Amino acid sequence: MISAPETWLVNYSVVVPVFQGQDTLPSLVEQLQTFFAEINCSYELIFVHDGGHARAWDVVIQLRQKLGPAFVQAIRLSRNFGQHNALLCGFGYAKGQFIVTLDEDLQHSPADIKLLIQRQAQGNFDVVYGCYSARQHAGWRNLTSILLRQMLRLGIPELHADYSAFRLLKTEIARHCLTMHNSYTFLDGYLTWVTNSVASVAVTHQPRSVGRSSYTVGRLVRHSVNIFITFSDxxxxxxxxxxxxxxxxxxxxxxxxxxxxxxxxxxxxxxxxxxxxxxxxxxxxxxxxxxxxxxxxxxxxxxxxxxxxxxxxxxxx
Missing domain, CATH: 1.10.287 (Helix Hairpins)
Structure with missing residues (x-):
């Protein structure tokens, strides 16, 4: 993996875990290109295929061939390790001063990255979360998310209340998470161990346009239990x-x-x-x-x- 360079090669590294994004990745890349052209900043895209649909990996390779190796890094994991583990993998390859994490399903708007950047600059924060005023998940998913957040607020009080998968973080902070090997990976829990310089900003949450979430009730329950056992006393x-x-x-x-x-x-x-x-x-x-x-x-x-x-x-x- 790439160690932290003395000078950053690009401004932003966008890390995207890929599981079943074969239908959404081309549009996501197009929106990211448009955004970074508007703010005139250098960037790279890091796609980490987390043992998902084979077609999704083919699409990643096609995008790399289309945009060029200078813009797209493609990493394929040996099996499904989970979203947070895939992000950790991407952190190790980031060449940017800042890392942006977002999902493949277009529910996070690339245009809102600007809000994260502006909020980070206001206080030189280590981590900035994009929080949603209204979540566009199914009703049961919204309910379980609310319950989980209330439980985590009691169990892990140092965890930021607005944590989400849409983040901007300093790469030097993100790399500290690579040194942690716990029984269960919860990236936002790791970040609470590294820094308390955390902020949030309101962003939009788009309805899912293609397919459906791979998170089932059972997976969310297991996720919650694992977080509590590993990160809460x-x-x-x-x-x-x-x-x-x-x-x-x-x-x-x-x-x-x-x-x-x-x-x-x-x-x-x-x-x-x-x-x-x-x-x-x-x-x-x-x-x-x-x-x-x-x-x-x-x-x-x-x-x-x-x-x-x-x-x-x-x-x-």
Missing amino acids: VPVRLLTYTSLLLFSCTSGYSFYILLRKLIYKDLLPGFASLIIAIGFGTGLLFLGMGILGEYIHRINQKITKRPDFVVRETYTE
Whole structure:
């Protein structure tokens, strides 16, 4: 992969994960060409084929042949690693001072990149998200997105509230994400570990013009669970605090039964020893589970060595 150059070769690197964009990529490229011609900035397009439709890869190669290798880099992964992993791969090949990420389905308008650029310049932010006043997804998708964001606001409070797949970020910041190898890749979670210089700006969200989203309810649920387990300590903290509460309650009740047995002696034979064994023992088990969960949480953060992606072939020169 390309290491960070001393001087940037272009102003902007546009990284697009490709899964089933065979019908939308030509139009997306045309809009990007028009936009960058208007602002008179140098750019490159980086398409990362994430194990999707074979025709989509053919279209990427055709666009590279049409526009030339100076404008289009094409990377093909060995299988589907997920959108965030594909973006990480693209970051490693970026030659621009800034990276723009957007989807292949034309729901992100290339013309709105100008809004991201202007917002970044206002505060020299490391990351700028494009946020949507109205999302043009299906009703169930909008509902699950709202629920997920509310959960993440509680579980990962440092995550920017307006995070989205439409981003502008400094390449030097993006490259830090390549050094992280976690059990699950959540790019926006990585960015919270790297910087808090983050802003957002309102952009349009276009209706899907071709095909339908590859995200199903099941995939979104798995995505949410993986984010919580990997990037939030709320689940393990909930287990720990619950264990401490149960240990305190059961131990307190066991102590009460012991005193009653010694002072009043009004309990049936064997009742006190049974309650103490069950109450104190159960509380101790829950406490042990909480402590064990804390250790597992830390081990999960440190030892994962699964690759984020594997590149099958590249056209980058």
